[in-house]
Each structure stands twice: as structure tokens, then as C-alpha cells.
Amino acid sequence: MFQSLKTPAPDAILQVMQMFRDDPRADKVDLGVGVYRDDSGNTPVMRAVKAAEAHLLKTQDTKTYTALAGDPAYHAAMAALLLGDTVADDQIAAAATTGGTGAVRLVMELIRTARPDATVWISQPTWPNHTLLAKVVGVAQKGYRYYDAAEGALDHAGMMEDLQAAKPGDVVLLHGCCHNPTGADFTAQDWSAMADFLTERDLTPFVDIAYQGFGAGVEADAAGLRLLAERVPRVLIAASAAKNFGLYRDRAGIALVVCDAKERTAVQATLAGLNRASISFPPDHGARVVTTILDDPAMKADWLEELEEMRNRIAGLRRSLANALRRETGSDRFGQLAAQQGMFSVLGGSEAQIARLREEFGVYVVGGGRLNVAGLTEESVPRVARALAKALAD
Ligand SMILES: Cc1ncc(COP(=O)(O)O)c(C=O)c1O
Numbered sequence: 001m002f003q004s005l006k007t008p009a010p011d012a013i014l015q016v017m018q019m020f021r022d023d024p025r026a027d028k029v030d031l032g033v034g035v036y037r038d039d040s041g042n043t044p045v046m047r048a049v050k051a052a053e054a055h056l057l058k059t060q061d062t063k064t065y066t067a068l069a070g071d072p073a074y075h076a077a078m079a080a081l082l083l084g085d086t087v088a089d090d091q092i093a094a095a096a097t098t099g100g101t102g103a104v105r106l107v108m109e110l111i112r113t114a115r116p117d118a119t120v121w122i123s124q125p126t127w128p129n130h131t132l133l134a135k136v137v138g139v140a141q142k143g144y145r146y147y148d149a150a151e152g153a154l155d156h157a158g159m160m161e162d163l164q165a166a167k168p169g170d171v172v173l174l175h176g177c178c179h180n181p182t183g184a185d186f187t188a189q190d191w192s193a194m195a196d197f198l199t200e201r202d203l204t205p206f207v208d209i210a211y212q213g214f215g216a217g218v219e220a221d222a223a224g225l226r227l228l229a230e231r232v233p234r235v236l237i238a239a240s241a242a243k244n245f246g247l248y249r250d251r252a253g254i255a256l257v258v259c260d261a262k263e264r265t266a267v268q269a270t271l272a273g274l275n276r277a278s279i280s281f282p283p284d285h286g287a288r289v290v291t292t293i294l295d296d297p298a299m300k301a302d303w304l305e306e307l308e309e310m311r312n313r314i315a316g317l318r319r320s321l322a323n324a325l326r327r328e329t330g331s332d333r334f335g336q337l338a339a340q341q342g343m344f345s346v347l348g349g350s351e352a353q354i355a356r357l358r359e360e361f362g363v364y365v366v367g368g369g370r371l372n373v374a375g376l377t378e379e380s381v382p383r384v385a386r387a388l389a390k391a392l393a394d
Pocket of ligand 1: 209
């Protein structure tokens with residue numbers, strides 16, 4: 001049975017995690033894995049999550065199956081969080097998923113089912129699971145330029161040039177905010193120009209939003225998505241509650257589809273059927289925690305407050321690292337760090353430079369120089385800046 005089976009290459013990020021665990025140095029710094037950390041290096045259970053779980057412990061009287069697409073109250077709460085009041089309820093189809101990853105996969109499966117000849121256009125670079133999932137689901141994919149490493153900013157001209165080759169019916173995958181891995185986001189004008197372009201070319205946006213609240217704020221981070229939902233007839237959305245609710249292991253995600261009211265019944269039934277064919281019923285605990293928080297004004301206020309603390313910590317660390325690098329290098333070469341959003345930025349660097357960073361300085365980043373800013377502390381910033389300046393500049 002398994003004679004022809006080859007051991008797949010280990011996932012690059014998981015490999016970095018393992019090397020970090022195996023490193024005995026006390027002052028090692030993990031900037032690899034994409035989870036939020038507080039000043040003590042912990043990924044805390046958020047206060048509102050604790051409160052919601054305590055509430056559920058007291059009041060939940062069954063754990064029987066939900067519906068194939070999950071709990072409608074979760075759909076409504078997440079649709080409101082993501083879309084505000086930009087879209088009427090009868091134009092939204094939804095399905096709870098196993099995290100944002102499950103949502104990306106479900107949307108890819110929906111594309112394959114509804115429009116098998118579509119190509120999904122994916123930013124280069126991107127979160128590696130985008131390309132992996134398109135491949136395993138069997139959806140055609142092409143890359144578009146996204147990041148100008150020399151400028152440390154969005155390569156808008158390159159992106160638009162590459163997307164000229166998209167044909168009507170194709171799908172353009174966009175990061176809703178806090179682009180992973182570059183941290184380079186669209187401006188309001190970029191979103192507006194993209195809405196016009198997509199409409200003119202009959203292209204469908206697929207917005208993956210996994211960091212709402214980590215960039216400029218819960219509302220501000222959804223502004224681009226909402227603009228598309230108002231101006232483009234159909235929008236595919238994959239959202240995760242892993243980061244902004246700290247529910248990583250509970251696997252809370254959702255696929256939302258904005259469509260014509262006449263199409264909604266078919267889209268909704270297709271999403272439910274696709275869940276049936278893979279997981280039957282989606283996980284409910286994390287989704288129910290999210291719904292409990294969003295439906296309770298006091299819990300929601302506390303969640304927003306803690307999320308703001310997290311966002312401010314990330315932004316503060318970005319500024320500190322950019323300043324420390326300015327001092328170390330005497331240049332503004334890493335100045336983009338302060339302007340970028342969310343946990344990630346890419347600093348570039350050859351394999352040898354990344355290895356030197358790890359081996360000589362105990363600083364762990366992912367290949368290509370993606371670093372998770374939330375893995376820093378104010379105390380580790382000067383040391384990391386020195387290491388980055390030495391390893392990447394020499
Ligand atoms: C861009 C992006 N999309 C989706 C996800 C999915 O997260 P999860 O499956 O943990 O909810 C992530 C997580 O790293 C991500 O970075």
C-alpha cells in the first residue's frame with residue numbers, strides 16, 4: 001500500500017518552529033510562526049473568550065450537530081462584523097468552516113464547482129496555503145506581482161499589468177488587510193481602482209481576511225472588503241477568527257459569498273453540500289464563542305478593547321524596530337516596517353543570511369525574511385535590530 005509513498009518535504013514554517021524548539025540558547029527570539037504574542041511571549045486566551053466560555057459552560061445544554069453550514073446566528077454575527085450593513089441579508093450565503101484555512105478551501109471548492117474554467121490570480125508572495133489549496137482542490141492558478149522589495153511597498157503598476165491577462169470569469173484573490181507576508185496593504189484609492197477594474201473585466205474578488213483588527217482597527221480593516229461588496233456584484237470571502245479572537249486551535253472560520261438574491265439559495269446549498277462532502281458538520285465551539293461575544297454588548301466592548309491593546313502593541317513594536325534599525329544601519333532601508341500593517345513584514349535576505357541570523361544570533365525568521373513583529377518585545381528589539389543589520393547588510 002505505501003511502497004510508492006514519498007515523505008513530503010516538511011512545511012517551511014513548521015521546520016523553523018522545530019529548529020527554534022531545539023535551540024538551547026535562552027535569548028533566542030522566535031519571529032517565525034504567525035501567532036500573536038504578548039510582552040511575556042504568551043499567546044493569551046482573550047478576556048472576552050474566557051467570559052463567553054464561562055457563559056457557555058453554564059448555559060449550553062446540548063452539543064448535538066448544528067446545520068451543515070453551521071449556526072445561522074454565527075453567519076449573521078460574522079457577516080455584520082465583516083460587511084457592516086453594506087449588503088442585504090438575502091444576498092449573503094455563508095458556511096462555518098474549520099478555521100480560515102477551511103474557508104479558503106471551501107471557497108476554492110465553490111469556484112471549482114461553479115466555474116471550473118476559472119483561474120484564481122494569487123499575489124506573489126502570498127500565504128503559502130493559497131497556492132497549496134488551489135493546487136489540491138484542482139483550481140487553475142496564476143500569480144500576479146504584488147510587492148516591490150526595493151521600495152518596501154505595494155507594486156501597484158506590476159500588479160495591474162499582470163492582472164490585464166485575467167479573462168472574464170476569473171477570480172482575483174486579495175488579502176483584506178495585513179497582507180501576509182508583506183504587511184503592504186491597499187490604500188482606499190487602490191481598493192476603489194480595483195473595484196472598477198474587477199467590474200469592467202467581469203472578474204470576481206476573493207477576499208481572504210484573517211487579521212481584521214490587527215491593522216488600523218476592526219472597521220478600518222474591513223473598509224476595502226466593504227467597498228468591493230458595495231460596488232462589485234459578487235464577492236467571495238474567507239475569514240478567520242483565529243487571530244483576532246485568539247481562537248487558533250478552536251478552528252473558527254467562515255466562508256461568505258455576496259451574490260445576487262436570486263442565486264443565493266443555490267450558493268447556500270452548494271456550500272452546505274461541500275461541507276457535507278468533507279467534514280459533514282463544521283466545528284462549533286469557537287464559532288459559538290465568537291457569536292456569544294459579538295451578540296453581547298459588554299463582551300464585545302471588552303473584546304474590542306483587548307484587540308486594540310494587541311494592535312497598539314504591534315504598531316509600537318514596528319516603530320521601535322524601524323527606529324532601532326535606523327540607528328544600526330544609519331539609513332532608512334527598513335523604514336517601511338513602521339508603515340506596514342499587521343504582524344508580518346518581509347526583509348528579504350538570502351538563505352545563507354537567514355541561516356546566519358538563526359545560527360549566530362538566535363533570531364528565527366521564515367525563508368525570504370518574513371518576520372512576525374509580534375514575536376518581539378521592547379527588550380529584544382535592540383538585539384534583534386543589531387542582528388538584522390549585521391546578517392542582512394554584510
Ligand atoms: C492570509 C491568511 N489566511 C488565512 C489564514 C488561516 O488561519 P486559520 O486557518 O488558522 O484560521 C491565515 C493564517 O495564518 C493567513 O495568514
